[in-house]
Amino acid sequence: MGGESIPLEAQFNLLASYVALVIECGAVLVVSFGAIQSFSGVVASIFMGSASETAGRQIWLRFATWILLALEFALAADIVRTAVAPTWEDIFKLAVIATIRTMLNYFLAKDIASFDAPLQQPPSTTTRQD
Numbered sequence: 017m018g019g020e021s022i023p024l025e026a027q028f029n030l031l032a033s034y035v036a037l038v039i040e041c042g043a044v045l046v047v048s049f050g051a052i053q054s055f056s057g058v059v060a061s062i063f064m065g066s067a068s069e070t071a072g073r074q075i076w077l078r079f080a081t082w083i084l085l086a087l088e089f090a091l092a093a094d095i096v097r098t099a100v101a102p103t104w105e106d107i108f109k110l111a112v113i114a115t116i117r118t119m120l121n122y123f124l125a126k127d128i129a130s131f132d133a134p135l136q137q138p139p140s141t142t143t144r145q146d
Contacts, residue, residue: 029100036097043089050082073131080128084121091117 022030057075061067091114098110 025101032096032100036093039089039093039096043086043093046082046086046089050079050086053082054079077128077132080124080131084124084128087117087121087124 054075057071057078058067061071061075094110094113098106102110
């Protein structure tokens, strides 16, 4: 047929690029969904008159969870993109990006745990004796 054949490595690299793009789109969708959910929660709290610190915490916790998931998707996309014949520069960039995203994940997860802990504790039922 006269067409040039693309080397297998180049085809795999192209496939990996598409897979990484789809994963990155997933990250954008996850953050977008979380933002819409959080914004609607804020608006609903305001209009229903139930805006409180507890409601704000719940909204923040849900949004932070979505952001954590999106960070995982973004890191996965970077790993897929670098997996095919990486150069030392690619490996260095991935190491820096992975370190930053892992630190973000760690501290955000730690914040979520600290914010979520007081909400999980049942109210004290001690009675006061005079």
